[in-house]
Amino acid sequence: MKTKNKLDKMFGPVGTSAGVTLFVAGLIITYFSLIGYILVLIGAFVGFTSTSTLIDFENKRLRFTNNIFGIFPIGKWVFIETDMKIGIRKSNKVWAANSRSNRSLIIANNDYRLILYDSNGREILPIQKFDNLDSAKSNLDKISKEIGIEII
Numbered sequence: 001m002k003t004k005n006k007l008d009k010m011f012g013p014v015g016t017s018a019g020v021t022l023f024v025a026g027l028i029i030t031y032f033s034l035i036g037y038i039l040v041l042i043g044a045f046v047g048f049t050s051t052s053t054l055i056d057f058e059n060k061r062l063r064f065t066n067n068i069f070g071i072f073p074i075g076k077w078v079f080i081e082t083d084m085k086i087g088i089r090k091s092n093k094v095w096a097a098n099s100r101s102n103r104s105l106i107i108a109n110n111d112y113r114l115i116l117y118d119s120n121g122r123e124i125l126p127i128q129k130f131d132n133l134d135s136a137k138s139n140l141d142k143i144s145k146e147i148g149i150e151i152i
Contacts, residue, residue: 003055005128010049010066012095013107019047044069053127057146062116064125083119086127086144087152088112088136112136114143117152 009016019042026039048070054063056077065075093109114127114136127143130136144151 001057003057005053005055007051007053007113007126007129008093010051011046013109014095014097014105016047019043019045021047023047053125055127055143055147060147062125062127078116078124080116080147080149081119082149084124085117085119085121085150085152086140086147087115087117088133088140089115089123091129114140121152 011019021043022039023043026036026041026043028036029039030036045068048067050067050070052065052067052073054065054073056062060080061077062080063073063075063077065073067073089112091109091111091113095107095109097105099105111129111131112133113129116124116127118124128136128139130139140151
């Protein structure tokens with residue numbers, strides 16, 4: 001059984017909304033001009049590119065992917081070894097954008113992530129993200145039992 005866990009948009013919330021706007025504008029302009037195809041391509045890349053993690057429970061492997069245009073996954077499989085561990089880490093991401101009138105828009109994104117660690121305690125890849133600590137802890141126990149690795 002394979003599960004897919006969406007993590008983040010590549011260009012943040014501001015880049016995503018700008019990319020979707022360019023995509024829609026490109027679709028409209030394509031009716032009148034060929035330049036619209038360029039806007040559609042750029043808008044689709046910026047607006048829909050994201051990251052995710054695939055978990056293959058049967059073969060005990062994980063895959064962190066960058067989904068180009070939201071469709072094409074790029075990444076390699078990491079096989080689970082017996083000395084690997086899984087843990088929870090709080091993630092504090094801040095997205096900032098400045099306008100031409102020198103006003104800044106700052107969006108904070110705080111969440112909890114399940115992280116796969118190697119035998120030395122170094123991060124390998126994020127597995128899942130959650131809004132609160134309780135749901136992260138309950139899924140940490142579930143995933144560690146299904147994959148068969150220890151909890152940090």
